[in-house]
Amino acid sequence: MRTLWRNGRLVTLAGSGWCTIERGAMIVDGPRLQWIGHDTGLPRDLQVDAEHDLGGALVTPGLVDCHTHLVYGGQRANEFEMRLQGATYEDIARAGGGIRSTVAATRAASDETLFDSAAARARALMAEGVTTLEIKSGYGLALQHEARCLRVARRIGRELPVSVSTTCLAAHALPPEFEGRADAYIDAVCAWLPALHAERLVDAVDAFCENIAFTPAQTRRVFDAARALGLPVKLHAEQLSDQDGAALAAGHQALSCDHLEWLSARGVRAMAAAGTVAVLLPGAFYFLRETKLPPVQALRDAGVPIAIASDHNPGSSPGLSLLLMLNMACTLFRLTPEEALRGATVNGARALGLADRGTLAPGKRADFAVWALEHPNELAYWFGHQPCRRVVVAGEERR
Ligand code: DI6
Ligand code: FE
Numbered sequence: 001m002r003t004l005w006r007n008g009r010l011v012t013l014a015g016s017g018w019c020t021i022e023r024g025a026m027i028v029d030g031p032r033l034q035w036i037g038h039d040t041g042l043p044r045d046l047q048v049d050a051e052h053d054l055g056g057a058l059v060t061p062g063l064v065d066c067h068t069h070l071v072y073g074g075q076r077a078n079e080f081e082m083r084l085q086g087a088t089y090e091d092i093a094r095a096g097g098g099i100r101s102t103v104a105a106t107r108a109a110s111d112e113t114l115f116d117s118a119a120a121r122a123r124a125l126m127a128e129g130v131t132t133l134e135i136k137s138g139y140g141l142a143l144q145h146e147a148r149c150l151r152v153a154r155r156i157g158r159e160l161p162v163s164v165s166t167t168c169l170a171a172h173a174l175p176p177e178f179e180g181r182a183d184a185y186i187d188a189v190c191a192w193l194p195a196l197h198a199e200r201l202v203d204a205v206d207a208f209c210e211n212i213a214f215t216p217a218q219t220r221r222v223f224d225a226a227r228a229l230g231l232p233v234k235l236h237a238e239q240l241s242d243q244d245g246a247a248l249a250a251g252h253q254a255l256s257c258d259h260l261e262w263l264s265a266r267g268v269r270a271m272a273a274a275g276t277v278a279v280l281l282p283g284a285f286y287f288l289r290e291t292k293l294p295p296v297q298a299l300r301d302a303g304v305p306i307a308i309a310s311d312h313n314p315g316s317s318p319g320l321s322l323l324l325m326l327n328m329a330c331t332l333f334r335l336t337p338e339e340a341l342r343g344a345t346v347n348g349a350r351a352l353g354l355a356d357r358g359t360l361a362p363g364k365r366a367d368f369a370v371w372a373l374e375h376p377n378e379l380a381y382w383f384g385h386q387p388c389r390r391v392v393v394a395g396e397e398r399r
Helices: 077-084 089-094 099-108 111-127 143-159 182-198 216-228 245-251 265-274 282-287 296-302 322-331 337-343 346-351 376-380
Strands: 002-011 020-029 032-038 050-053 058-061 063-065 130-136 163-171 204-207 234-237 256-259 277-280 306-308 368-371 388-393
Touching: 058 376, 063 346, 077 089, 099 143, 111 130, 111 143, 130 143, 130 346, 130 388, 143 163, 143 182, 163 182, 163 216, 182 216, 204 216, 216 245, 234 245, 245 256, 245 265, 265 296, 277 346, 282 322, 296 306, 306 322, 306 337, 306 346, 322 337, 322 376, 337 346, 337 376
Parallel strands: 002 050, 002 058, 063 130, 130 163, 163 204, 204 234, 234 256, 256 277, 277 306
Antiparallel strands: 002 020, 020 032, 058 368, 368 388
């Protein structure tokens, strides 16, 4: 099936700057972009099965949300209220709430409930032009429950018109049955990975390296187990304190380090040397009322690619709008609108190890969004506004 899309304002992001083609056309062959250029440059003898006039509308690559915790039971509005009364995120976690309370609700939920709630969240993200979505486990914390959550994530990718990458985050928190035995829990996580990998449930392995979670030494063991299976790693690093996690992750050729408010100059250098993407998560920064900003200028100076994601989760970022994250990346972290859009397209894809998407160029996946906007800087400008009009995933228009 060959389709022609013509008369669009195409923001390709394929070079430096926005790379806009006015009155642009794309020839889509099956799931891929075959040709992109000016309408006037289309081959004269072109034969296509279908043709769409975009009416001058703005088109960008489909959005990539490269960090979500979409599969979980329950919600934590009670903890939001506790924090409003003065408790901190760390206090609540140390008292057995936080991630552990979501683990209890997730274990108690049926597969169907987990799927239905996660699919509804995925649809909310997709409505704003998301065509690729990463989904982490990390609220099961037992082999059977981590596997269940990863199967739900895979099912979302099968049943919804969105491409899903899965990440095993079994090293997210210590489950109650391992209280006081964190090293034994890490042994267990390392032992689960081969089975999860054999079932093809894992595209990458993540961990939470933090004083309320796992130490760098424990994180290293999880990474060694992942790399032994050939799985790429990523890390929740330097969110609440500097654990030197980014340098550890970069030493394992991590695809990304995520959060990074407390990232040191040493961490920046290590990430630059390894080509690791910095995934900034303004939703969690905002919702936890953090004040320490990630070192954006140091990342730019070192040439570390910056991605932006929703970090959707019930504890620190219960939001379902990637466009709001673009706005917050600009207002809170002072990214430019172009950096923000690159963060949710080409650099988000890179954080997932996906080189086949994130720009509009021949050979890339035909994933794109059509917007009721004049200029791409508006994607980071409006908030609480839904300007996405059409979405194409792997060449097929989403209905
Ligand atoms: N950092 C986060 O922001 C999420 N996980 C993590 O390691 C929060 C998870 C939660 O509070 O449920
Ligand atoms: Fe997270």
